[in-house]
Amino acid sequence: MGRSPCCEKAHTNKGAWTKEEDQRLIDYIRIHGEGSWRSLPKSAGLLRCGKSCRLRWINYLRPDLKRGNFSDEEDKVIIKLHSLLGNKWSLIAGRLPGRTDNEIKNYWNTHIKRKLRSHGIDPQTHRPIKGSIAVIHSKTVPSQLSTVVTVSPQNGAVDNSFTIRPKTDISSDNVASTSGTTTDEDIRQNGDCYYNDNSGDRELNLDLTLGSGSTSLVRSGGRSGNGSSADSKPWWDPVTAARLSLL
DNA sequence: AACCCGAACAACCGCAAGCCA
């Protein structure tokens, strides 16, 4: 069958973009807006593949990009989101205004992976690497529909604990929804979880749902165990949540 | 000064999902 090539390779430039090419792309998008990437290069007078134009715009030229170093807060958000979502860079990027999936992916591969390993944590599984096992205790308080999870790393790190409770028990403050994508809408529809880090005064409301095949913090059964759905799994996973607190 | 090496980041590639006629 074979797919038609995304562009006429013989007549397209590759490699680093020149200032002139950047300017052409910026000017064109300023006037015509984003989209129609396939036809854009020709219309804009660029000898580039549409894909390449899109990538250049999204990852480098977009005016709302933050650029510069990642803050500690952003680090934490990335790590926590990655522990829940895995390599879903676009979803993670959607929660970090001004950051792109490519940027986060690169940052993860070059900085965070190393940082986690140095703390004895496997960056892929977010579990302690053999030899630096954390002890996880959890205590559910049914009357309050909340669970207190205590994590005691054995590698000398400071103990940590946090509380998880259904989001409806708290104020309706949400993290800013920046992407406005279907995913965010799904998140709102499918449920959410409130995450409170007891070790400090910051609270991180991840407000997430997950794709298929991952561990989930999302409600999958009755919150109070009264069997409102077929399976009786808790609506959040304390082990996954515990992993978060390690970071 | 020249070389090597690793870190950082930009860009490419293949694939899959979504859209639409």
Next chain:
DNA sequence: CTGGCTTGCGGTTGTTCGGGT
């Protein structure tokens, strides 16, 4: 429903740069 086209995503590769020897 089907198939072609477009767009978006994630993995990977290529390039540049800075520090060490």
